[in-house]
Amino acid sequence: MTGADRSDATARDGHGGEHESAIVTRHLTKRYGKARGITDVDLVVKRGEIFGFVGPNGAGKSTTIRCLLGLIRPTSGSASIFGLDSMRDRVRILENVGYLPSEVFYYEGMRARDLLAYAASFYHRDCSARIIELAQRLDLNLDQKIEDMSLGNRKKVGIVQGLLHSPKLVILDEPTSGLDPLAQRAFFDLIREENREHGVTVLFSSHILSEVQRMCDRVAIIREGRIVAVKDVAELRRSSVKRVSLVLGGCGARADGDDGTRSVGVPGASRDEHADAVSARIEEMLSGLPGVRSLTVGDSSSEDVSFLFEGDCNALLDTLAGLDLADVSITEPTLEEVFMHYYQPDASGESESSGVASDADVSTAPRGKRD
Amino acid sequence: MNVYRFEFGRQLRGFLVGEAVLLGVAVLLMVGAYPIYRDAKEAVEQVLEGFPPQFAALFGVSDGMFSFGGFYRFCSLYFMLIVAIMSCAWGLSVFGRERRTKSSDFLFVMPIGRMRLYAEKLAVCLTMVAATGALFTAVMAMIYRGYGDDPTAASIPLPRILLAACSLVGVQMVFLAFGVLIAVLSRRAIGVSGTSTMVGILGFVLVSLPEMTGEDGWRLVSPFTWFNVDEALNHGRYEVGYSMLAMIVAAVCLAAAAVVYAHADVRNR
Numbered sequence: 001m002t003g004a005d006r007s008d009a010t011a012r013d014g015h016g017g018e019h020e021s022a023i024v025t026r027h028l029t030k031r032y033g034k035a036r037g038i039t040d041v042d043l044v045v046k047r048g049e050i051f052g053f054v055g056p057n058g059a060g061k062s063t064t065i066r067c068l069l070g071l072i073r074p075t076s077g078s079a080s081i082f083g084l085d086s087m088r089d090r091v092r093i094l095e096n097v098g099y100l101p102s103e104v105f106y107y108e109g110m111r112a113r114d115l116l117a118y119a120a121s122f123y124h125r126d127c128s129a130r131i132i133e134l135a136q137r138l139d140l141n142l143d144q145k146i147e148d149m150s151l152g153n154r155k156k157v158g159i160v161q162g163l164l165h166s167p168k169l170v171i172l173d174e175p176t177s178g179l180d181p182l183a184q185r186a187f188f189d190l191i192r193e194e195n196r197e198h199g200v201t202v203l204f205s206s207h208i209l210s211e212v213q214r215m216c217d218r219v220a221i222i223r224e225g226r227i228v229a230v231k232d233v234a235e236l237r238r239s240s241v242k243r244v245s246l247v248l249g250g251c252g253a254r255a256d257g258d259d260g261t262r263s264v265g266v267p268g269a270s271r272d273e274h275a276d277a278v279s280a281r282i283e284e285m286l287s288g289l290p291g292v293r294s295l296t297v298g299d300s301s302s303e304d305v306s307f308l309f310e311g312d313c314n315a316l317l318d319t320l321a322g323l324d325l326a327d328v329s330i331t332e333p334t335l336e337e338v339f340m341h342y343y344q345p346d347a348s349g350e351s352e353s354s355g356v357a358s359d360a361d362v363s364t365a366p367r368g369k370r371d
Numbered sequence: 372m373n374v375y376r377f378e379f380g381r382q383l384r385g386f387l388v389g390e391a392v393l394l395g396v397a398v399l400l401m402v403g404a405y406p407i408y409r410d411a412k413e414a415v416e417q418v419l420e421g422f423p424p425q426f427a428a429l430f431g432v433s434d435g436m437f438s439f440g441g442f443y444r445f446c447s448l449y450f451m452l453i454v455a456i457m458s459c460a461w462g463l464s465v466f467g468r469e470r471r472t473k474s475s476d477f478l479f480v481m482p483i484g485r486m487r488l489y490a491e492k493l494a495v496c497l498t499m500v501a502a503t504g505a506l507f508t509a510v511m512a513m514i515y516r517g518y519g520d521d522p523t524a525a526s527i528p529l530p531r532i533l534l535a536a537c538s539l540v541g542v543q544m545v546f547l548a549f550g551v552l553i554a555v556l557s558r559r560a561i562g563v564s565g566t567s568t569m570v571g572i573l574g575f576v577l578v579s580l581p582e583m584t585g586e587d588g589w590r591l592v593s594p595f596t597w598f599n600v601d602e603a604l605n606h607g608r609y610e611v612g613y614s615m616l617a618m619i620v621a622a623v624c625l626a627a628a629a630v631v632y633a634h635a636d637v638r639n640r
Contacts, residue, residue: 066637069479069480070479071475071476071479071480071636071637072636072637073634073636090484091482091483091484092482093482094480094481094482095482097480099476099480101476103473104477105472105473105474105476105477106472106474106477107381107468107472107474107477108472118373118377119477119481121373122373122481122482122483123482161477
């Protein structure tokens with residue numbers, strides 16, 4: 001079946017028209033007793049798009065996916081795929097869905113060929129040629145016993161299993177763990193090809209931002225079981241958050257001089273002591289500026305300063321004008337940085353439980369850091 | 372029927388081993404041991420006289436074990452133990468396979484209804500129960516025909532022997548239902564052989580309760596006694612009340628397991 005056929009079939013199958021969304025969740029909530037699962041998750045994934053689903057471990061990505069697949073029953077709210085209810089119409093949905101879980105486990109003592117043949121037997125079509133094609137593309141030995149395979153090769157079996165029936169929707173839950181870079185590239189090419197040539201919708205769950213950045217059209221960010229943002233990847237990167245990097249001149253901040261500038265330093269101090277004083281002064285100046293986050297000040301050898309800024313650009317420029325700069329760059333942040341922005345502690349001072357923000361903040365601060 | 376074929380293929384080796392054990396023990400006891408007991412009646416009776424009655428009852432030893440019917444009754448306890456362990460193991464194995472191998476996510480994202488999955492898996496177990504019953508009954512019929520010159524055997528009509536042999540099917544159904552329910556309800560993967568052996572031995576030990584206490588009420592908690600072999604051999608029937616009890620217990624366990632299997636959240640660990 002070609003991609004066009006599949007799209008036509010989707011349009012004709014009586015489950016909705018071409019403009020219908022592939023995935024819709026409304027106030028989808030799942031609780032595990034008193035423990036949090038997901039709360040009021042509202043998602044709309046359009047047909048034919050590659051949709052990123054981003055969040056740290058435990059944020060609720062897999063719970064959302066398992067609700068979509070009918071593996072777990074939502075506590076409240078609804079989830080539908082191609083207009084069909086994820087619980088009531090589970091079997092019809094799964095005929096057109098491929099799923100790659102984050103960890104792949106299979107029955108013991110089976111060769112990949114037998115396992116895939118068993119998987120194919122659930123679909124009302126001949127998948128044998130497709131299995132061979134996918135195995136060749138991924139360089140997978142079908143005659144090897146799965147328990148003897150490396151993690152990466154088991155993952156390849158999972159990829160073939162998820163795609164062998166030419167699904168209209170592919171749900172990938174952290175799909176690249178265990179894959180080497182070559183296999184990752186082959187996998188990404190395969191998914192892009194499915195999307196472009198066959199119109200396959202992809203829900204791509206990951207906590208690896210670079211993957212999402214490479215693959216996705218839109219992205220939803222989930223935090224502590226709630227969706228905190230759904231944006232175009234390009235829009236996210238164009239957001240008002242900027243990455244500001246400074247290379248300081250010889251004496252850092254200027255002292256008040258004839259030209260009206262200020263300089264900071266300790267007369268007679270060693271170079272290290274001088275750098276420390278400069279760093280402390282710069283930290284003081286920048287941390288007083290509203291909108292500065294993730295401030296890092298480099299060591300004495302580089303004297304680099306870097307921070308995320310979301311605020312009044314005039315105030316930023318005024319502050320920078322008071323510094324003796326060798327170079328300055330104001331760039332779009334990486335998606336990783338944007339992601340981290342959404343994981344900063346709330347302004348109310350609520351403690352950050354995800355642990356993500358703190359991990360990132362300390363990682364780039366050899367000498368000084370303030371958030 | 373793909374799930375049925377797959378599951379049957381996975382169970383086949385264990386099933387054949389179990390059948391070999393059951394039929395081997397049946398032949399060993401009924402063909403090998405019975406003539407020795409019968410011919411050494413006086414010596415064995417002297418030994419049994421030293422047994423406390425409760426201790427003898429625990430192992431199914433009684434005065435009547437020197438006749439074909441009596442010896443079969445004695446041996447049936449051990450046949451029941453074997454099939455109880457086997458059938459409980461089938462239920463645990465077939466319905467716990469995904470949890471043991473952590474492959475629930477593989478099976479439950481396939482486009483097949485959970486009730487159909489349950490039905491196909493149960494059909495595999497029922498096939499093995501039926502096959503075991505048919506094989507055992509056939510073997511018992513052949514053994515019975517071999518004792519044409521034994522007056523204690525000839526005094527029992529063949530249909531009663533076959534009816535007594537069918538008690539194993541009833542025991543299997545009850546313990547299969549126990550195994551299925553345990554597999555479906557367990558939150559973690561459980562060992563098949565250890566759990567089934569424990570359940571089977573518990574059933575075996577419970578047999579002695581009514582005989583040791585002399586209170587017939589204890590039979591209600593002793594599944595092996597729900598199929599009274601004496602009643603089948605002497606009167607050509609089973610007790611209706613206990614037969615109904617066995618059917619109800621098995622049906623309730625299987626129905627409860629079906630509901631849980633169809634509706635419970637699928638755990639991926």
